[in-house]
Amino acid sequence: MKCSPLLCVCYLLILVLFITYYGGVWTRSSALQCRLTMTMPRFEYEYHKEGDIIIGGLISAHVQSEYSYRFDFGREYITNPPGGYVCSDLDFEEYKNILVMISAINRINKDPDLLPNITLGYHIFDTCNDPIYILGYATKILSGENNAHNYYCKGHGEVVGFIGNNEFYSNNALAQLLSLYRYTQVNYRVTNTGLNIVNMYPTLFHMTPEDRVRFETVITFLQHFGWNWVGIITPEDGSGDEESQELSKMMREHGICTDYIIQLKRNTVNDIHTSEFITGSKAKVVIVCGTSITNFYNFVFGLYSGAENITFIFPPSWIKLTDLYYLKYTSLNHSFIFVWPREKKLNLDVYTKGVTFYNCLTDPILEDIWVLWFKCLSPNPQKNLYYRENNQLYVNPCTGVRNVSTLFSSHTTHPSFIYRAVYVLAHSLHRMFMKKNKSEQNGFRHRLHKYVRKVHYTDPDDGEIFFNERREIPTDLILQSWISFTAPSLKTITTIQSPDYVPPEQFPNMSDPIFWRTGKIPISRCSDPCLPGSRKKFGSLIHKCCYECAPCPEGEISNISDSENCMKCPDDEWPNQKKDRCVPRVVEFLSYTDDTIVAIFSAVSILCCLLTGLILGTFIHYQDTPIVKANNRNLSYLLLVSIMLSFLCVFLFLGHPVDVTCMLRVTSFGVIFSVAVSSLLAKSIMVCIAFKATKPGSPWKKWMGAKLPNVIICVFSLVQVKICVTWLSISPPFQDRDTHSYQGKVIIQCNEGSVIGFYSVLGYMGLLAAVSFIIAFLARTLPDSFNEAKYITFSMLVFCSVWIAMIPAYLSTRGKYMVAVEVFAIMASSSGLLCCIFFPKCYIILFRPDLNTKTVIR
Template identity: 45%
Template sequence: MYRAAVSCHLCAALICVLLLCVTPCKSQIQASHTACRLDLVSAIEDYEYVQDGDIIIGGIFTVNYFMTGLERSGDIVHSMMLCLRPVPLYYKYLLVFLFAVNEINKDPDLLPNVTLGYQLYDSCADNRKAVKSVLQILSGPGQTVPNYSCRRHRKVAGFIGDQGSVTTVSIAQLLAIYRHTQISHGATSNFLNDRNIYPTFFRTVRGDEAIYSTISSLVQFFGWTWVGVISSDDDSGNEETQLLTKHLTVKGICVAYMVKIKYNKISATDIIHRTIIEIIQKSSAQVIILCGTYSSYMADLLVAIRPVLRDKTLVFGPTFALNTFLMEHYMEAFNGTLAVQPSNLPIPDMRGFFDEFTVANHPEDMLLRHIWRHNKCCSLNNAASNKLYAQMSNCTPQNCSGTEMVTDFISFQSRGLTDRVYNAVYSLAHAIDKMKSSPGGGVNGTRFFSDQQRLNYWMKAQSLSVRNFVFDQYGELVTPFKVGNWRTFKNGSCIVRIIGQIQQTNSHQAFSIRVEAILWKHGMTEVPRSQCSEKCLPGSRKVTRSGIHSCCYDCVECSAGEISNVTDSENCHKCQYDEWPNEKKDRCVPKVLDFLSYTGDIIVVFFSVSSGGFSLITMLILGIFISHRDTAIVKANNRNLSFILLLSIMLSFLCVFLFLGRPVDVSCLLRQICFGILFTAAVSCILGKTIMVYIAFKATKLGSLWQRWIGTNLAKNVAISCSSIQVIICVSWLSISPPFQEMDFYSSQGKIIIQCNEGSLLGFYSVLGYMGLLAAVSFLLAFMVRTLPDIFNEAKYITFSMLVFCSVWIAMIPAYLSTRGKYMVAVEIFAILTSSGGLLACIFLPKCFIIFWRPELNTKACLLERRNWQ
């Protein structure tokens, strides 16, 4: 079943491979590598697995990495190209292929009466080797000749492989010409999505577009905006870095630096390592994304620069995530990293099948022997070969029994891409079965094998059994991604713990990640920070610094009336008209209601106590005057007007309560009207008293015409007439545009001013203006008669009272107009209390002084003597 051939090709043969026309030398197994006096000797080992069958499936697998591994001095050999570093996990993929084919051949329901055969090669991760192997499979046994096959009736139905994008693209370009179906189990290159160039290509993994969209979303999920990128310097690396940069930019993530790794001479590696270390050390990025082609050289580089990776978090996709070989050999560099990898597909248990693969059971399997010699330095009977492997692996050969099982390798125990290989084989087998059972599709029928488009049709149309995953329009098997956390322990053990899943639904990605289950570098449980600038806390916004990355910015506090309720907000948002930012400016809160409240303002208590106290004092004085109404001092200048004046002043004090508390329509309607009418009544009474004093002075002259007004109700009529005019003004105001309650949302920041809208400003100022006119007339008349004898001496107290009244209201006007909200109301209340108190004090306190402390002056005879009682 298995056959291994080692072919030696010189430089001319290598050129033929590049021309896709290779004439191999006669197969031979050499005891040692012959020294040749050439600059380059190509000693490529062709590991071939063949089984005959009715239908042949070709397979290209990467088990070794093709690289320069041996250098010699002198004139014999300068360098030798060998398939080196076989990875046990990759050998497992090949065994899974064999298991799947055997299982299909035993299944009576799938491809009945048909035997599947195969021809497999190790591409050694080299595209030249891969293309040569494809041509060998297409040509059949014997000489490799393009466009010619020696297989007679046994045709190649399709190909499985390869794992890497570099080799897979080269294979796909060739197979697209022949329209052969190809299913890759690991290639992710975005170029392969082009159905015009690669119409027969399929893969059981997601492409780079989906991978790097997911990785960038994962980086965004953890809040990282400042990352470094390390990539291979090849076509695959360039393509993947472009895709990664595109998706990172869309999500507002910046690339701090980008390091591209390519194979260099050993003499130059130290300089390269120092340069890379310096780049990473200077950057503040704490997260590094790996992309491109995995190679042992890149793995070695990561080990070489591990001192600067000690505190860095690595993030990578399936290309690296499925190589648990990395964690096995490079624990320090890869501990605590995050890996995006495809979700597992169900596969049967193959443990018993794998346990059979020992060197003792399969001595003809040269690839298996190569794995044991390279990874465990097992010695063989050939001394020269042992010496060569010892030099390449830098180890001392040791005796092995040959019964060691390949399952003992840690990397072999990993699942890797085994489910993808298994399903790739079954997908192709199901498509062949569907095509075979379709009309005109026989096993040996010409149309079955000549029309490869029919097989491609069934590949596109099929839905894999026992699962709901299908191939999309690009030939990708659509499956969710899972996120693994790589952990290593001091005892040398290592695990990959799945901490979440990322489901792609149309253009949306749904995350279900258990952040608390992640173990970061040095055993930390907190998410590391990777940002160019400090986070802008809620209440501020980002302002990008000019000339550098958009991820480097300054934080500016939100303007008045604006908030930002998320971290690193680019814009602040205005609150609604009835809301205002809180102190931290991270959320909008209802605006404070602004009015003279009984519960929240100490000034209201002062006004309430003052109003009540002055009202009681006024009531007390009114009671005194009523009880002494028959005395000379009370009778002087019309005691009835004095009673009305005291009542008006008392009610003026009490009307202050209409200005306190939350304004409502009723209080707004009454406050200015009551205040205006009551003050007008008070001033009208004073005006009547002043007019009577003036008439009494004029009537003292003999024959004066003013004498006929003595003893009349002139003062009362003046008071009633003047007050009536104010009532008419108020009624007109209420009829045309009455006051009402309103809420002012914009005059004061953070407050809703509940106030009274005066309705008609003309009505409001007419009330004040008329009242001011009466006060001015009273003041002028009182000022004119202020020097009269004692009997008429009330005029000078009226003068003082009007002087206080006018001074208060004149000073109140600018203060009233320059304030807003409750302070405007407070100014008006203060003016009411002060002016009313001035009238009370200037007019009535001197009389109370005479009544209580100078009663001898409170007689008519005393007043007529014109004595100055002061």
């Protein structure tokens, strides 16, 4: 679009606030058309080539610095130019990027399959990493000579997109300008997350992933070695402020704390306080953010004496540190740095090999390289004046032929992201023109970003090229260890490769002393790690990384170091002695194989049962004798059978309990003992009735006989049976696992189900025993030659004493010992009944048959 002189003048006045140009213009035509405008102390460099379509390039081959810094074969020269910061430091790698961009465009113009019949041109400026300059140069590229936005006054070639430099603030300023006019911008090596806001920068694309990918790898790397207390260093220029804040935030989310964030000042070389603070900190891992700064080298030299165990982690922008041969003498040795993978090598010798000084004058930056490196004079008197004022070194005219390409081969080769950026724009343009949509081709520069977003092609060397959802081309990032053994060699050991996330198992064995300056892995923690079996106990400190260690509570474990919480073991498990793992609980019950007392109970129960059976057989054998007939021999038989069954029901309490045995335990011995005690009650009542029936005309005679005892036994036993049936119907006993009574034990026991039912059975049995005891006690003095009431009284006394003593013992024990108390009470009470009632009779039957006569027993 043509612009009127008036409009161009208006826009020129508006933009005069951004940039001012000084000095004269010196121009020379060649294979590389170059323009050099020089004003002390700022030099301006431009490369341009006309074409049907123009790609703008804003690259920082020179950088701002406080010092003019140069290394010459091990000798260091530092000068302080007047006026503070100047654009005098030459970045060899960025100059190579200029040559790569030119080479890529020339290669595309020769490719008949890519953009046929269209010639690509370029306008490239050296921006000196200055946002003001980059805005001015962008405006000049967009509008031509008159600096009018949205008007191109030259009339030939149309600008379609820009390739930005590798510095955040300059690209941020450029992105804000180009987003307004929808011009496509491709950054070839800016990773700051602040440029990934799609809504704010819809036309901005990146050749490399954002910093978040690197941060994730850093966090995984720190976690791999257990480092949770780190420091961060950033330059004073603010290039690392946002990066350090984002990194700190992500580290906090993963339990890693930042001890300090220090901005290195201009006079850091003499900042003793900063050096002492860093060396005195427990943070032995220092992460460097931002762009490379000159005074960092001086800071490292001052830090060396007290930083033997500090490990630095650098971003990719600090790769130029590898050029320093004296790394082995500084704290940088054995540090780590992220680097981009090696990619295709482009032959740049055509631009730098075998040229004379006068030939290189067509390339203004190459002229500076020649002048600075070979220490000779330039034909430009202003430039000579500047270098003489700052270096006092250049005294000879520049003559002869020098192989300038050797200077570049001595520097580290970076991946050619700018080469890929040019081809991304070319493929997007090619796809746009292939659509042959005339409505889009009018003003296509404002729509190119839509095609860049969808670009997808295969490069023979780089593989598939496409943009992900963050408008980045996925690229591997390599973490390397710098190990310098002898100057000037530098050994680089690759430790990990990460596209997005790095699982810890992919880290190599880093215990090799070669990786660490002191021969062992440094410790970078605020507090010592809490070993398994303990947990973190946070106090009043701000950082979560500073804590004490507290042992896990009972029943809980921690099986990892630095656990914040302890975990409860499952119900069937319990912590081991170290509390670092759960082990199966000891299962406790009255076992036939493990408990000796079970064998004793079994043996005694069987012997007592056999003894009771023997007594029953004796009574049957002597059933016609007076002593057996006394007090109803059928009641004696029933009592002996009940006692025999009571000894056998002991086995329901032994062994592993199940639901069936749990239901039969209490109910069986409750019914059996109710029958036995009812038999004794019937005997006692019959003794009383028999005494009263001996009186003449007594009405009690009609109650004599077998009918009344049978009714008494049936009635009182059925009451117990009804209680048991009701209990089993409503809430029967069942097998239960008690995991709370004892630590480390699981008690297999019977749960009563209904406590009321359980105590109703015992209470009714106790009531029968008490009534039987009272009646027998009252009948004990009745005149009779063989008064069985005496023996019943003693038996009920033993019975009641056993069960009364059992109650506190039963309530004070747990587990198998509670069951043992029940078994003992059953066996003791049964034995008491057997001994007190039947042993005296057996003695008479077997040993005193003279007393077993009608004459003696009336």
